[in-house]
Amino acid sequence: MVEKVTESIFYVGANDHDLDLFEGQYIIPNGMAYNSYVIVDDKIVVFDTIDKSKTGEWLDNLAEVLGERTPDYLVVQHMEPDHSASINAFAEKYPKTAIVGNKKTFTMIEQFFPELDSVEKVEVKDGETLDLGSHKLTFVFAPMVHWPEVMMTYESTEKILFSADAFGKFGARDTDEDWACEARRYYFGIVGKYGAQVQAVLKKAKDLYIEKICPLHGPILEEDLGYYIDLYDKWSGYRPETEGVCICYTSVYGNTKKAAELLRDELAENGVETIEMNDLARCDMAEAVEDAFRYDRLVLATTTYNGGMFPFMQQFIDELTERNFQNRYVGFIENGSWGPAAMRAMKKELEGAKNIKIAENNVTIKSKLNDASGGQIEALAKELTPGHMDLAAELAEPAEKKTEEGKKKGFVCNICGYVYEGDTLPDDFVCPLCKHPASDFSPL
Numbered sequence: 549m550v551e552k553v554t555e556s557i558f559y560v561g562a563n564d565h566d567l568d569l570f571e572g573q574y575i576i577p578n579g580m581a582y583n584s585y586v587i588v589d590d591k592i593v594v595f596d597t598i599d600k601s602k603t604g605e606w607l608d609n610l611a612e613v614l615g616e617r618t619p620d621y622l623v624v625q626h627m628e629p630d631h632s633a634s635i636n637a638f639a640e641k642y643p644k645t646a647i648v649g650n651k652k653t654f655t656m657i658e659q660f661f662p663e664l665d666s667v668e669k670v671e672v673k674d675g676e677t678l679d680l681g682s683h684k685l686t687f688v689f690a691p692m693v694h695w696p697e698v699m700m701t702y703e704s705t706e707k708i709l710f711s712a713d714a715f716g717k718f719g720a721r722d723t724d725e726d727w728a729c730e731a732r733r734y735y736f737g738i739v740g741k742y743g744a745q746v747q748a749v750l751k752k753a754k755d756l757y758i759e760k761i762c763p764l765h766g767p768i769l770e771e772d773l774g775y776y777i778d779l780y781d782k783w784s785g786y787r788p789e790t791e792g793v794c795i796c797y798t799s800v801y802g803n804t805k806k807a808a809e810l811l812r813d814e815l816a817e818n819g820v821e822t823i824e825m826n827d828l829a830r831c832d833m834a835e836a837v838e839d840a841f842r843y844d845r846l847v848l849a850t851t852t853y854n855g856g857m858f859p860f861m862q863q864f865i866d867e868l869t870e871r872n873f874q875n876r877y878v879g880f881i882e883n884g885s886w887g888p889a890a891m892r893a894m895k896k897e898l899e900g901a902k903n904i905k906i907a908e909n910n911v912t913i914k915s916k917l918n919d920a921s922g923g924q925i926e927a928l929a930k931e932l933t934p935g936h937m938d939l940a941a942e943l944a945e946p947a948e949k950k951t952e953e954g955k956k957k958g959f960v961c962n963i964c965g966y967v968y969e970g971d972t973l974p975d976d977f978v979c980p981l982c983k984h985p986a987s988d989f990s991p992l
């Protein structure tokens with residue numbers, strides 16, 4: 549569908565209600581939107597193409613806006629195929645249009661579209677501008693939000709940030725639903741690992757005066773932008789958003805589930821208002837991951853399984869640690885009928901996570917609840933009743949080593965998030981984790 553964003557900016561994207569799993573794993577009960585925009589000025593610019601499932605509809609929308617005119621530029625902000633898959637169809641229809649991207653964009657274009665060698669390419673640097681007439685574009689590189697080549701574009705006349713995948717959400721644009729829930733599930737699922745890189749681009753964007761945010765998925769954000777930016781700052785800073793307890797459990801025969809429910813009832817009795825329960829074998833794992841990052845307290849309750857933890861609990865903890873889960877108060881409930889061992893296994897998985905406070909009063913059940921384990925549940929509930937919204941401050945060592953500017957100097961690898969602490973990064977430095985060169989690092 550074509551929509552007027554402003555007098556000279558048009559939405560030309562499309563909704564997808566057919567796809568079953570987004571990015572091969574996320575359920576999208578309300579579909580997905582693939583967004584694309586056009587600025588019509590002395591020069592005409594198209595921002596990003598579209599998923600291959602919507603190429604025809606998108607080209608028709610473009611033709612409705614352009615008529616016989618040919619765009620001067622196609623800006624490719626993100627090469628993931630849900631946005632780049634129609635580049636070749638676009639180039640076939642508009643062979644004279646130049647593609648604007650950065651070095652990493654064009655490396656990927658060669659990989660995805662080797663046949664596109666004749667198209668004019670305009671390689672831009674971070675902070676570079678492009679004049680369209682009365683509109684002026686500034687390219688804001690956002691490496692690893694969430695791919696290496698991602699860049700956003702700020703249009704300074706109408707004060708619009710074309711934000712690539714950032715500020716996107718699951719859900720087609722013809723769905724009327726709360727933004728935060730599906731934006732949070734999308735953020736922690738897709739961008740969650742790269743909090744440091746999101747913080748870096750929020751710092752860059754801090755001085756831009758933004759009146760609209762045009763993301764590549766979900767609605768155009770026009771009011772109270774501080775609300776969205778504040779959420780992104782919390783999420784990417786790995787700080788809890790809401791006081792509450794998230795209880796995630798697995799149970800084969802119902803006994804561990806009963807313990808989780810008893811804990812829930814005890815917490816409620818103690819006055820805890822927000823308690824989320826997730827049965828990890830039956831819930832949407834991305835929803836449970838979203839909840840774990842949303843609240844300040846987490847309880848992991850699982851059955852011992854062949855000497856370790858139950859598979860869905862292992863998968864869940866892997867999903868959390870893969871996304872740098874930190875700054876949370878965590879309680880454990882384990883069940884075992886001959887040699888409970890799940891708690892040890894779960895604690896081990898969280899050993900590397902930053903600022904995790906392990907509860908003192910954890911629970912061990914032998915097959916089913918009894919007075920002793922019931923009493924442990926009560927003690928855990930008591931311990932988990934108070935909120936811990938700033939656990940990092942609670943646990944902080946005496947003021948950490950800070951430079952004269954009061955902030956830790958260092959560099960973050962845009963590919964894997966590894967942090968190199970120091971004032972300067974040696975040119976020949978190679979990331980010890982992902983082996984990428986110093987050129988793939990950004991200052992903290």
Ligand SMILES: Cc1cc2nc3c(=O)[nH]c(=O)nc-3n(C[C@H](O)[C@H](O)[C@H](O)COP(=O)(O)O)c2cc1C
Binds near residue numbers: 885
């Ligand atoms: C396939 C399977 C493997 C299990 N392995 C262990 C084990 O290695 N050690 C143990 O103490 N209990 C083991 N259990 C027992 C469970 O940990 C648990 O005590 C029992 O399933 C009752 O809890 P539930 O009602 O929540 O399922 C196993 C249970 C199942 C179904």
